[in-house]
Every structure is written in structure tokens, then in C-alpha cells.
Amino acid sequence: MAFKKITFVLIVLFLISAYTLSAQEKAVPKSGEGITLFLKRHNRTGKEHYKQFIELNKNKLGKGNTLRMGVKYTLPPLQKNTAVTRRKNYEPLFGKELARYNVTSSELKDACFYLVSGHGGPDPGAIGKVGKTELHEDEYAYDIMLRLARNLLMKGAKVHIIIQDPKDGIRNAKYLNNSKRETCMGSTIPFSQFRRLEQRCNKINGLYKKDKESYRRALFIHVDSRHKGKQTDVFFYHSLKSEQSKQLAKTLRSTFNSKYNKHQPGRGFKGTVEKRSLYVLNHTVPVSAFVELGNIQNSDDQKRLVLSDNRQALANWLCEGFVTDYKRTIKKK
Known part of the structure; x- marks a missing residue:
């Protein structure tokens, strides 16, 4: 037994x-x-x-x-x-120290954003140099994009971070190490440029179909590459056919102009707004704009990128531009 x-x-x-x-x-x-x-x-x-x-x-x-x-x-x-x-007000992509955030206002309560930092994965984008140190476009665009995302979330918006790196987070170093970890929301970024652009547009459009917010906007963040003697201010592109895209780009530009007048009076701001037939502007459903943050080859423009306070200022001003555009758009409805 x-x-x-x-x-x-x-x-x-x-x-x-x-x-x-x-x-x-x-x-x-x-x-x-x-x-x-x-x-x-x-x-x-x-x-x-x-x-x-x-x-x-x-x-x-x-x-x-x-x-x-x-x-x-x-x-x-x-x-x-x-x-x-699933933590509320917590985004691990921002890094350990900044993953938690507080919603400090409801200015963007019914707004939704699709943020894309240029290049990534197998493509570092434009490469500049400070001495022997390389500056990779995708790393600086990504850091500024994360800062912008956090600002928008703190104002009550919904934010989709399209290009993601699970390790980097928001960084304060001057020289950001390059990696190939970036994905398109978990999917491997293709080597082919066309496939890369198609992938991120498809991702945005798929999310857009599910989102119900009354104000939905996409922003593509890049750093230009020109002759190292050519200093450029931040400039913007809008799609060929969308008046709302044009208005968004103009509003962002106007915000930067007012900020330069305030913080660097007498300097003047020469950033431009132009229409351009770019794949991402032509193939995304939400109203979108494209921003170039400067010339990665130029020593003056490099200061805009390598100093973390300057990267934060760029994110802050882009956020303020979105708030202005949001209020103007909602008021018209």
C-alpha cells in the first residue's frame, strides 16, 4: 500500500x-x-x-x-x-534614468505622432568628423527624436516611436557611439534604401488606420551633409500636394525663427521651408514634415548636435512648433 x-x-x-x-x-x-x-x-x-x-x-x-x-x-x-x-508613463526606450515621465499638461491630449529618425540599422546616414571622431547621422537624429517623443508624451500626446534601439536611450555624451541595432518597431531594417523607406511608411500607415485621434502628424528627422564650409540653419520640407503639410513645416520654421530671435538676437535665422517630392512625404497617409537639423560636416552646425543641451533645445522647439500647429488646426475644426 x-x-x-x-x-x-x-x-x-x-x-x-x-x-x-x-x-x-x-x-x-x-x-x-x-x-x-x-x-x-x-x-x-x-x-x-x-x-x-x-x-x-x-x-x-x-x-x-x-x-x-x-x-x-x-x-x-x-x-x-x-x-x-505595462507601466503607465514609462517608456524603456528613453533609458533607465528617463524612462519614467510625468504628464504635466493636456495641451496635446487628442494628438498622435509618428516619429522617424533617419537611416539606422545597416545605414548610418551622413558621417561627419570632429578630429578623428566620427559623427553618424542616425545616432544624433535618434537621440533628438527620443527627446521630442518624451516632450510630446509629457504634454498628453500619443507617440509612436517608429525607429527603435533597445539599448541606447537618451544620451548626454558629445560623441554618440554608432551601432546597427536599430529596428523598425522590432523588424529588421533592410539594406535597400527603397525597402527601408517603404517599411517605415507601411508601419506608419498601418498604425494610422488604427488611431482615432483628431490630430495626427508624422515627422522625419535627418541631418544633412554638404561641403564643410557651408553652415546651414535647420530647414524643412513639406509634401507637394498637402496644404496641411506646408502649414506644419511653416509653423515649425516660424517657431525656430522666434527662438533664435529670443536667444540669439541679431544673429538672424535662415532656415527655409520648401516643397519636395520625397518618398516618405509622398507615401505616408498622415500629414507629415521632414526636418534637416544642419550640415554634419560643418563645425558650427556640429555644435548643434554634439552638445546635449543643444539637442534638447532642438527637441523642445520642435515640440513647441507642434503645439502651435495643433492649436491652430483644432481651432479651425
Whole structure:
């Protein structure tokens, strides 16, 4: 009898264990995903979920804890604390120190933004030099884009960060290290320029169909490359056919002009607004604008990029421009 009881207990424990393992959620990673993005897509963020994932899948991971394509990984159980699974006013892409933010106003309560930093992944974009140090366009555009995203969120807006790097966050260093980690919201960025542009436009348009906000705008952030002796102010492009796109670009430009008049009186601001047949402006559904932050080859323009206070100022002014455009647009409706 004792032997039968022990056998029964062992069978029950085995069945419980088997049920627990089978009940655990499993998933296959997408191309280009690392563990952090993979877990984030399944609403599992934070160090605890990461550690549990490593422990559950240590025999399935590649070198350096990389994910293998086609492998089904066991996901750690969702924690009951919603503050862990999906934190309010928390965006890990901003980095540890700035991930948490407070909504300080409702100025952009019914607004939605699609923010795209230029290039990324296999394409660093334009490359400038300070001495022997290289400045890569995609890194500086990305940092400024993140700062802008955080500003917009703090004013109550919804923000889609289209190009993402799970590691960098907002950085205050002068010289930003280049990487090829950037993805288009988790999807690998193609090497082909056409495919890159098509990918981000498709992503924006797909999100746009689901969003219901009355004010929806896209911004493409780049840094130009010209002869190193050519100093340029921030300038803007709008689409050929959209009056709202033109108005947005003009409003952003006007905001920069007023800021320069205030902070550098007598200097003058020569940033321009022009229409241009760019793929991203022609193929995105939401009203959009394209901004060039300066000439990455020019020493004066480089100061606009390498100093973190200047990068923050650029983000602040772009945000103020959006607030002005939003108020004007909503007032007309």
C-alpha cells in the first residue's frame, strides 16, 4: 500500500509539472529581435522577466544570449503587478534614468505622432568628423527624436516611436557611439534604401488606420551633409500636394525663427521651408514634415548636435512648433 501511495503521489506531481510547462506561453522571435524587444512585444518588461527568460531558455539561446530564428522560446509568466507588465508613463526606450515621465499638461491630449529618425540599422546616414571622431547621422537624429517623443508624451500626446534601439536611450555624451541595432518597431531594417523607406511608411500607415485621434502628424528627422564650409540653419520640407503639410513645416520654421530671435538676437535665422517630392512625404497617409537639423560636416552646425543641451533645445522647439500647429488646426475644426 505504501508503494502504491508513493507511486500515486509521483504521478500527480508529474502531471502537475507537465501541465505547468504546457500552460506556459511560447513564441517565436521576429527577424532582428533581441531578447528585450522580444519580451516587450509580449508585454514582459524589466529585469525580472529578462532573468526568468534566460533561465527558462538557457539551452536554446545562441552565443551571447542571442535569439535564434525559428526557435520556439518559453515566455516567463506575466506578473500580476500591472506596474511591471505595462507601466503607465514609462517608456524603456528613453533609458533607465528617463524612462519614467510625468504628464504635466493636456495641451496635446487628442494628438498622435509618428516619429522617424533617419537611416539606422545597416545605414548610418551622413558621417561627419570632429578630429578623428566620427559623427553618424542616425545616432544624433535618434537621440533628438527620443527627446521630442518624451516632450510630446509629457504634454498628453500619443507617440509612436517608429525607429527603435533597445539599448541606447537618451544620451548626454558629445560623441554618440554608432551601432546597427536599430529596428523598425522590432523588424529588421533592410539594406535597400527603397525597402527601408517603404517599411517605415507601411508601419506608419498601418498604425494610422488604427488611431482615432483628431490630430495626427508624422515627422522625419535627418541631418544633412554638404561641403564643410557651408553652415546651414535647420530647414524643412513639406509634401507637394498637402496644404496641411506646408502649414506644419511653416509653423515649425516660424517657431525656430522666434527662438533664435529670443536667444540669439541679431544673429538672424535662415532656415527655409520648401516643397519636395520625397518618398516618405509622398507615401505616408498622415500629414507629415521632414526636418534637416544642419550640415554634419560643418563645425558650427556640429555644435548643434554634439552638445546635449543643444539637442534638447532642438527637441523642445520642435515640440513647441507642434503645439502651435495643433492649436491652430483644432481651432479651425
